Amino acid sequence: MKYIFAVGVLAAGQASTLTGTMAGQYVMEGFMHIRISMWVRVLLTRTIALGPALAIALVESEVSGMNGINAWLNILQSIQLPFALLPLLHYAMSKKVMGTFALNRWWSAGLWLLALIILAINVYLIITTLVPLDWPWYAWAIIGVVFYLYVSLCFYCVEDDLSRGCSNVKHDITFFLKPVIRGFKMLYGQCKRAFDKCIGRKDDDNEVEDCA
Structure with missing residues (x-):
């Protein structure tokens, strides 16, 4: 399992480096009209992305503390994932936005099924991480209200x-x-x-x- 996780982290790092660089190029050139060389853009974006992580790694030298931070970062990414995935599917299926390149009905159904599977896995990860925590009842009540608002907002995005x-x-x-x-x-x-x-x-x- 650890080797699969290592390969996944490596692939995610490579993909984020490529997409982050290209997205930064499009934003700077298209929206901000800033034209800089590729290596300066990579250095700037990677410094902004990795600077806080390197600072925390230097401050927190214990491995157990880093593992805890890594776990909570994964939970945070799982919570944020629907707000990136659901609008992406929405606009990919919109003929008004994509025109002739919009996804057809069968592709849309398959991608929605995969999205629901991914969201279910993320919900399972969050539940299995939070349930063992020994929190008082009012903390769980607050979590329940926040979770209800969170799910309602996700459904509102794709109503x-x-x-x-x-x-x-x-x-x-x-x-x-x-x-x-x-x-x-x-x-x-x-x-x-x-x-x-x-x-x-x-x-x-x-x-x-x-x-x-």
């Missing part, structure tokens, strides 16, 4: 997407069920006609016997 998704699911279910319902109606009609024909034959036979 339009949820309503649109429910209507799409209803439309898809209706679209797929229409042929099935039509087939059952045809089968019922054929069975009814066959049954009526069989009953008619029996009535004719009975009339012939009565005449005899």
Whole structure:
């Protein structure tokens, strides 16, 4: 498990370095109209990002203290993740924003499923980290209220997407069920006609016997 975690941290560091540098370039050149060389931009952004972490590492020399800080940082990132992931999915599906590059219905459903799995894992991480803590009841009451507001805010961010998704699911279910319902109606009609024909034959036979 520790090797998987190490590979994940390495990959996350490489990805954040690349995306952070490119994002800083676009922001500085496009929004702020500041043109500086790449190495100065990397030095500036990495210093701002790593400076506080290096300061804490120098102040807190014990490994156990660093592990605790690392765990709480992971929890903080888990809490902040929906506010980056949910708007990203919202705008990626918006035809008004993305135009022809907007995600189709099936890609959207798959990505929403992955997002829900990631959010469920993060909620599990937060719960398993907070439950063992021996806090008084009023602290848990405050946490419950904050958690309710947090979940409500997450749902508010994607309220339009949820309503649109429910209507799409209803439309898809209706679209797929229409042929099935039509087939059952045809089968019922054929069975009814066959049954009526069989009953008619029996009535004719009975009339012939009565005449005899």
